[in-house]
Amino acid sequence: MAPQSGRPPGPANNDQTSDDGTPIGPPSGLSSIPTQYISEQSLRQMLKSIAYDEAREDTYRLKGVQLIDSVRGSLHLPVKTFDTAAVYYHKFRIRFPSSEYNYEDVALASLFVACKVEDTIKKSKEILCAAHNLRQPHDNKTADDKAFESPSRFTVGLERHILETIGFDFRVQYPQKLLIKMVRSMFSPRGNEGTEDGQNFLRVAYDMSIDVYKTFAPIKQSTFTLVLAILELTALFTGKGSEAVNRFKGSQWHSSKASILETMLDLLNLYTQFPRSTKVGARFNLNKLMDVKIDLNKMVSKEGNQRYYPWCDRCAQDALEANPVTPGSATSPATNNSLSGSSTVKRKVTASEGTLRFVFDAELARKERDLIAEYHNNEYEEYEVQVEEPIRETESRHSSRSSHNHSHRNHGSHNSHNDNHGWSPYQRSRHGSHQSDRPKGRKTYAYY
Template identity: 50%
Template sequence: MRTSLSTDMAPHSSRTTTAADAPPTPVDPSAPKGPDPGNISIANQYTFEQRIRLMLRENGCDPAREDIYRVQGVQLIDNVREALHLPVKTFVTASIYYHKFRLCHKDAEYNFQDAALASLFVACKVEDTIKKSKEILCAAHNLKYPDHPLAQDDKSFQRPSELIIGLERLILETISFDFRVRYPQKTLVKTIRRLLTPDAAKDFLAVAYDMSIDLYKSFAPIKQTTFTTVMAIVELTSLMTGLHNAKIRNLDLHQWHTNRGCVVETMLDLLDLYAHFHKNTKVGSQFPLDRFIEVKISLNQEVDSNKRLGRYETWCDRCEAEVKDIHPITPGSATSPATTGSFSMITSNVKRSIKSTDATMRFVFDEDEARRELDIVDDFFREDFEEYEVEVEEKIPEVEVPQAPRHGPAHPRHSNDRGHGWAPYPRGGRHGHGHGHGHHDRHRGGRRYG
């Protein structure tokens, strides 16, 4: 995820002057204002749970459908990675890029399978395990259709390859060109070897390592540090297998640069994953579902009994209430491109994100340096407004009173003139002429009597 610093400065508060002040000097709009700072984006390595929910809410994602796409996308990355014999580092990097990309873009704009394969394509370049886009597409196709395998030089991969290359730029902008990714597998192996004997660590590590792969099907890797995820995997593996519970539970987490709240939050994230997607995980097939539910209940009881612990380590109830009023959840369309088959869009349909800009975009890693640059160019873009009070005398026009007609009877009600007077009701006769003489005038040949 990236945090953008907006370069648009709000107008300053206006001040009131008297009429004696001189009018402002007109400014030529065509005159240059100074250097354009562009759009500065600062990379961010961690994202809180509340921020993740806000981003999904702003994108209008359906939570249930979003979980399915997240799990299936990471599973596709893992399957293609194993088919191409890529290292675990490439899988970890691709999963992180995939999560960040989907948090910043609506799922109705891009097919989640295309986003997963594009993330793997970028990760191969970052981790120096370079694979062509057509190789990745060919491996994904052969996994999906094993009865009809194709070669990577097949013409059917031409348009999907262009789409993957088009999505590559959006992924780079999403991660703010910050390629730093944390790899907990190496730390996990060293931690288990330090805590357990070689004979006991062998079976324990087999379950823990698979759990470290399943971890990337949740948002825990972009929320927690490496030591937090490692200690959560070690303790959850101990709870599932029933091995070395006392020794691992009594560890001082401060020596491992983490705390109990973050570890519990990560374990509950994993247990939610195993409870809802039991068959789509590596560890889920090794234990019965009841075992995961029992461990989850015990952790929830610990959270309820300890006032210092919560479901999430960092949470603001007031902010959550305000967000629900401002950003209601609106599920996406059922006919969005994300629900269609893979490779259904062509290159011309690759859309730029609303958050991106056509101006120059720079990515920096030092937030203080970015703010210093904004302060320098702030004088060129500041807009000052002044208000002037001017007293102007305006003549109030007099109201004209309608006058009575000079000729005719005094009371307009008794007037026989058709062009003047006021008659609140018909004056008799069929046509309203005179006092009942209109009916007799019809049979007298047009003769009229006064």
């Protein structure tokens, strides 16, 4: 026979009570809502908080994305894996300063995570081996080499930090698929001439879709905005397809003209400042790129738009004043095999942080936050109480010295523990012995 429970039976209704095993109180842990897009103003604030040096960090951003693209081509991975890895790489870099990690390590770890997300699974040793063979083509190695064991453990450890940074939000836009469909609709088959123009247009536009991931545009804009900006900028470069591009209005594609112009100017800044690090910038003359950029700036001013959309003047921060930082490339486990594979990236943990959970439903997260706030709000009541404290009477110096001499005559050397009571006229020696308390040559008188 089963033992009887000592808990009294609850009421016979369908209401939820404490007897059904439901814990009373708020759910444990903290909730976080992942965001897929970040505005330019929020992005600058995040970069300022990590002491972002624009002149130095732009080079690391370009090299990291270029490394992802090179390793992706060496392993014959699809372009969607490159898109995912580049987005994870950018989201990690805007939250951690480069002094805590090496950009090559984060780039390879981002590609490792992207391979799992896009179901193009590659082992960490295979990715590290491909990167090593690209850097040192005269020293080709295989993925089974023992030299990749320590960097492999480091990459696996860095994977957890990347997952926490992106908030387990694996949503990434893929503009290449939509770009090909829109180019096909622009250049309908009208003979060999129309087909050839469409192919030349697509070559430039497709390479531009790779270059756009070398900027922060993919984490700021949607897929339609990226594609429309690439099509319009390609038409300005090649001088073909301008009429067909004008048929695509931003309002019909869940975008705005201001967002499209912002993306186009981001690409032009990349092509004018780092033309050799891109695929499209080296194909055109720099003067032509500058002329297109000037025309777009005039268009932005004429239409009354701002350079970045949306932008709040009241919330604008001062210019970035950051100290230059240097990544630890010399001490990185990816370049130094003698170091251990432990991760050097430290996630900032607050004192009140518990189990961190990521919620995708914003309305559900708000309700849970309001529920938890009822249990964590501390309410205080202030009381003023007047208390009368008696004043202690201090003993005079003469009475203290007299009591000390009286105690010394009565106890003598048998009670050495009371020598320091009261006001002692002599100081103890450094050795702390009782015999040195009395100076030499002093006579003691006794009365009988």
